[in-house]
Amino acid sequence: MRDTFSRCHPIINFLFFGLVIAYLMFIMHPVMLIISFLSALSYAVYLDGRKTLIFCLKFLLPTMCTAIIVNPAFSHEGITILCYLPSGNPLTLESILYGISASLMLGASLLWFRCYTIIMTSDKFVYIFGKIIPAVSLILSMTLRFIPKFKAQFEIVRDAQYCIGKDISDGSIFSRLKNAVRIFSIMITWSLENAIETADSMKSRGYGLKGRTAFSIYRFDSRDKKILCCLIFCGIYLTCGILAKGLKWHYYPSVRGVLSEPFTISFYIVYILFCNIPVFLNRKEDKIWRSLKSEI
Amino acid sequence: MKYKIFSLFLTVSLILCGCNLKKEKEYQGNINIPENGIVEKSVFSQIKEDNAVVTFSGESNGCQYEWTIFGNDIENPKDINLAVEIIEEPEQVLLDFKSDDYFGFSSVLSIHINSVWDCQNAVVYDSKNNAVCGASVTGSENTILNYTTLQTTGTFCIMPDTTDDIKSSVISTEEKEITTESTVSEPYTNQENYLTPAGKVSDNTVSEKNNSISESSENYGLIADNIISDENNNSELSDYDDRIISDGSQTEQDKYLTDPVPEGKPMPVEPENAEIHEQTQYTCTFSVECSTILNNLDELNPEKFDVLPADGIIFPATEVVFYDGESVYDVLQRICKENNIHMEASWTPMYNSAYVEGIHNLYEFDCGNLSGWMYRVDGWYPNYGCSRYQLKDGETVEWRYTCDLGNDVGGGYAVTGGE
Numbered sequence: 001m002r003d004t005f006s007r008c009h010p011i012i013n014f015l016f017f018g019l020v021i022a023y024l025m026f027i028m029h030p031v032m033l034i035i036s037f038l039s040a041l042s043y044a045v046y047l048d049g050r051k052t053l054i055f056c057l058k059f060l061l062p063t064m065c066t067a068i069i070v071n072p073a074f075s076h077e078g079i080t081i082l083c084y085l086p087s088g089n090p091l092t093l094e095s096i097l098y099g100i101s102a103s104l105m106l107g108a109s110l111l112w113f114r115c116y117t118i119i120m121t122s123d124k125f126v127y128i129f130g131k132i133i134p135a136v137s138l139i140l141s142m143t144l145r146f147i148p149k150f151k152a153q154f155e156i157v158r159d160a161q162y163c164i165g166k167d168i169s170d171g172s173i174f175s176r177l178k179n180a181v182r183i184f185s186i187m188i189t190w191s192l193e194n195a196i197e198t199a200d201s202m203k204s205r206g207y208g209l210k211g212r213t214a215f216s217i218y219r220f221d222s223r224d225k226k227i228l229c230c231l232i233f234c235g236i237y238l239t240c241g242i243l244a245k246g247l248k249w250h251y252y253p254s255v256r257g258v259l260s261e262p263f264t265i266s267f268y269i270v271y272i273l274f275c276n277i278p279v280f281l282n283r284k285e286d287k288i289w290r291s292l293k294s295e296i
Numbered sequence: 297m298k299y300k301i302f303s304l305f306l307t308v309s310l311i312l313c314g315c316n317l318k319k320e321k322e323y324q325g326n327i328n329i330p331e332n333g334i335v336e337k338s339v340f341s342q343i344k345e346d347n348a349v350v351t352f353s354g355e356s357n358g359c360q361y362e363w364t365i366f367g368n369d370i371e372n373p374k375d376i377n378l379a380v381e382i383i384e385e386p387e388q389v390l391l392d393f394k395s396d397d398y399f400g401f402s403s404v405l406s407i408h409i410n411s412v413w414d415c416q417n418a419v420v421y422d423s424k425n426n427a428v429c430g431a432s433v434t435g436s437e438n439t440i441l442n443y444t445t446l447q448t449t450g451t452f453c454i455m456p457d458t459t460d461d462i463k464s465s466v467i468s469t470e471e472k473e474i475t476t477e478s479t480v481s482e483p484y485t486n487q488e489n490y491l492t493p494a495g496k497v498s499d500n501t502v503s504e505k506n507n508s509i510s511e512s513s514e515n516y517g518l519i520a521d522n523i524i525s526d527e528n529n530n531s532e533l534s535d536y537d538d539r540i541i542s543d544g545s546q547t548e549q550d551k552y553l554t555d556p557v558p559e560g561k562p563m564p565v566e567p568e569n570a571e572i573h574e575q576t577q578y579t580c581t582f583s584v585e586c587s588t589i590l591n592n593l594d595e596l597n598p599e600k601f602d603v604l605p606a607d608g609i610i611f612p613a614t615e616v617v618f619y620d621g622e623s624v625y626d627v628l629q630r631i632c633k634e635n636n637i638h639m640e641a642s643w644t645p646m647y648n649s650a651y652v653e654g655i656h657n658l659y660e661f662d663c664g665n666l667s668g669w670m671y672r673v674d675g676w677y678p679n680y681g682c683s684r685y686q687l688k689d690g691e692t693v694e695w696r697y698t699c700d701l702g703n704d705v706g707g708g709y710a711v712t713g714g715e
Contacts, residue, residue, distance in 0.1 A: 076640040079603065079657060088629055089640050248320075253603045253638075253657035256320060 003047060003119070004285040005278035009224040010124035012231070017116045019235055020275060024108055026242065029249040029257065030097075032271055033104040039275030040111035046279060047118050052111075060110060064103040071099030077252045098251040115278075127216050134208035142198060150191060157186050227277065234274035241267045321347050321368070321601040323593050329354035333379025333394050340365075340373035349601055351593060356382040359389075360408040364590045366606045369401040384409050389441065391452040399448050404590050404607055406442045407454070413439045415456035416675045416706070423451050430457065432587040432608070436703040442587040444607035539565060539686055552648045554680040555713045561676060564684035566648060567623060576620035578689035582631055584611035586658055586697035588704050595664040595699065603657040610656045611637060613692075624671055624682040624693055625650045649681020658697060666701040670710065677707030 006013065024036050044052040073085070078094025085091050122141045129137035161167060161183055168180045206212045241247050246264055249257030258264045273280075324343070329335065329352050343350050344367045352363040359382040379394040389409055418431040418441055431443035431454055441454055544559030557563055587608030589596055596604065611631065618627045625641065632639035638657050641650040652669045653660055660668035671682050672694045678685050687693065702708040 077638075077654065077657060077659070079638060081636060081638060084633065087643075089642075090638060092638070250599050253600060256599075256602070 002282070002286070003278070004281050006119045008227060008281075009218050009220050010120070010128050011220075012224050012227050013119050013124065014128055015228070015231055016277060017112065017120065019231065021109060021112055023238060023271070023274075024105060024112065027247055028101060028105075028251070029247045030101055030104075031259070031268055032247065033101055033108065035268065035271050036275055037104050037108040037111070039272070039279070040108045040115065042276070043279055044111045044114050046282060047115060052114070055114070060107050063110070064107045067103035067106055068096070068099040071102060072096050075099075079254045094251050094253065094255055097255055101251070119278075124218075127214075127218060130214065138202060138207065142195065146191070149194075150187065153190055154183075154187055157183055157190070227281070230277065231274075234270050237270050238267065238274070321349060321366075322598060323596065323601065324348040324350050325594070326351045326353055326362075328352075329378045333377045335376055335378050337373050337375050340370055340376065343367040344370040344373055349593060349604075352378050354379060356380060357384065358410060359384055362406040362408070362591075364404040364406065364593065364606075365401075366403075369403070369606055372400055374400070380405070382407060384411070386411070387413070387456055389454045391454065393448050393450060393452075395448050397449065398446060402444050402446050402607065404442055404444050404587070406440055406591055408435070408438060408440050410438055412437075413456050415458065416672075417457040418443075418454050419457045420445075421453045421455065422447075425453075428452065430613075432585060433706070434588045434591060434704045436700045436708075440591055440704075442590060442608060444609075539563065539688065552680070552684075553646065554684075557679065558676075561678070562686070562688075564678075564680040565623070565686040567625075567683045570621050570623060570686055572619050572621040572626075574619045577617050578620060578687070579615050579617055580627065580687055580690065581613055581692040582611065582616045582627060583609075583613040583693070584628075584637070584655055584695040585609045586656075588697055588699045589658070589663050591704075592663050592667075592699040595667075597662045600658060600662050605656075610658075611635065611695075613694075618687055622687055624673065624685045624687055625652070626683075627687060627693065628652070628655075628671075628682065628695065644681070647681045649683040652682065652695075655695065663697070663699045667697065667699045669695055670698050670702055670705060670707050671695050672705075672707060677702065677705075677710035679710045679713065 005016075020036070023032075027033070041052075041056070072091055072095040075095045075098065076085075076089040076092060078090075078092030080093035081090040082093055082096075083091050122144055126137050126141050129140075158168075161179065162169075166179045166182065168176050168183065170176075171179070202208075238247075241263075244263075246258065246261070247267055324346065327335075327339070327350060333354070335352065342348075343365065346367060348367045350365050350367070352365065354361055356379070361380055361382060363378055376397075376399055377395040381392040381394065383390040383392075389407060391407075412435075413433055415433060418433050420428045420431055420443055422428050428447065429443060429445070431441045433456075434440045434442060443454070539562040542557035542559055542561050542563050544556070546556040549555055550564075552564075554564060585608055586605070589604060590608050616627065616631060618630075629639065629641070631637070632655070637655065639655045640653045640659075642653060643649075644651045652671075654662075655669060670677055671685075673685060673687075674692050696705045696707075698705045698707065700708075702711045
């Protein structure tokens with residue numbers, strides 16, 4: 001993976017995603033939503049292009065369309081009445097606009113979480129929270145690993161059972177059921193045993209003990225400092241903006257809000273910079289890499 | 297260096313533009329009227345500029361009064377004397393405006409009197425004893441009189457509306473052609489019908505009941521449910537009130553959780569049984585108002601100030617045409633569509649009726665936890681849904697917004713079942 005942002009300090013990664021998702025949830029301003037959505041899309045495409053595009057077409061687009069249709073069907077508030085639905089309630093322009101905004105928010109948050117799962121690996125998560133809340137972070141990391149691990153082990157057990165002729169794919173219904181229960185029982189035993197083993201192993205290594213250090217390859221360097229400053233500045237600026245009602249926007253009963261005040265435009269600029277920190281970082285790194293390559 | 301310049305630029309723009317935000321209509325609270333009553337021009341200019349909603353409150357002879365002023369109504373700000381001398385007498389309130397000039401904009405005057413008026417509406421009379429306009433009567437514990445006025449000089453008198461001006465004018469014209477038994481020949485009787493239902497109405501009840509029972513047993517073989525055959529009604533207008541009138545003998549809730557209907561009031565007509573005859577047209581007086589919100593501005597959802605009418609009237613009392621067999625809900629829905637008023641309702645199977653959630657974008661719970669829409673027909677808040685109230689010719693339907701579970705509009709009994 002050529003992504004530079006993922007090589008930054010885990011705290012920077014976590015802070016970035018935390019802030020970006022928090023602002024996405026709290027700001028209903030349409031321009032801000034569009035900015036967030038496009039940034040999330042561009043970063044997700046940068047991270048794994050083909051897969052993201054397939055995800056967008058297969059899953060994201062239908063979900064967003066459903067959200068746009070569902071809102072006006074259930075919400076009838078708004079002063080601009082377009083026509084009347086068969087139920088006798090009005091179809092309003094405001095509810096459609098709100099539906100579009102809500103679907104943008106939904107799409108953007110799905111895309112940001114897609115990026116999050118790629119960047120924030122479980123070792124990064126344990127690195128950040130291992131010292132503060134060791135037990136919880138171990139449990140979290142174990143549960144997150146549980147499903148893929150269980151799936152893999154299931155394959156192994158099933159193959160082994162297949163070899164000795166006790167497969168679930170043939171035989172009478174009764175024998176199939178019997179075999180399935182058998183495999184399930186094996187899996188439960190395995191997972192319980194595995195959990196105890198992991199716990200014992202971690203305990204014997206002194207996990208969570210006072211004064212115990214853990215190896216990590218993460219270093220908080222000057223680049224991380226710069227990014228942290230940038231994040232803090234954008235965070236404070238945007239929070240001030242929300243508190244000063246510079247991003248005020250409401251859809252009901254009439255669409256009202258600030259759109260083109262200089263104050264608000266400054267927020268758009270800051271938000272664009274903020275959401276695109278990883279992309280800018282990657283671009284910059286790519287440029288350096290290319291120039292170095294051309295020198296050779 | 298680049299970062300520093302950039303952040304400096306942004307900080308400066310934040311400070312410079314912070315005061316440059318677009319003004320939305322907002323409630324700026326209450327201002328006390330000074331001793332001499334004169335509020336300066338600068339105050340009104342500020343209100344106008346802020347596009348604010350402000351209440352000015354004062355006291356006179358133990359009566360609280362309040363002016364609700366919308367900034368966007370003010371055209372030429374000037375010094376205005378807002379003081380009003382109020383003398384409260386039994387069943388009448390005398391007003392003496394201290395201002396010697398009109399304000400130049402209409403505003404709502406709310407008078408909190410220290411007694412309770414048992415009436416539906418009030419009328420404002422000028423010094424020559426001519427009726428000027430109506431006033432709405434609200435208030436949970438003590439009565440609050442709200443009325444909108446442009447004439448802010450001289451003396452006025454507010455009295456309970458016993459004559460039922462609006463209604464009588466409607467009925468007296470219509471009634472002469474149609475009615476037979478429960479005739480309203482003079483303005484007073486209609487009201488009396490509701491105050492003393494025992495006499496005239498109960499006669500009516502008996503005959504109605506016999507009528508419908510015999511009919512239904514013949515035609516449908518059913519015990520008189522709430523089903524009413526309209527066959528007779530079609531041919532002749534004379535039999536115009538064919539609803540079953542409650543005789544007060546009911547003691548339990550019906551299957552749609554409706555408490556016993558008080559004696560003399562019409563029983564609910566299930567919407568699935570109601571037959572609408574478009575060839576028979578009747579009229580009723582219809583109005584939608586929300587003046588209680590003006591007395592509870594601090595509780596109103598700030599986003600709703602844009603849709604709040606300055607005088608609290610969404611649809612003024614108007615004579616409207618409806619078809620035989622239509623319910624209050626059918627009429628409300630049609631009027632809202634015709635007049636392009638927003639209205640949202642949801643069908644509630646449990647009560648077998650539509651529930652009106654919001655009119656004119658003013659929704660339930662928009663003005664406190666106890667707020668919502670209620671309807672009143674000829675002075676009575678029915679204790680069942682508006683889809684089950686079949687309208688009859690000449691009735692007066694009022695949709696009113698309550699901020700206190702019906703208590704402030706005189707309809708608490710419909711919500712609590714009179715407990």
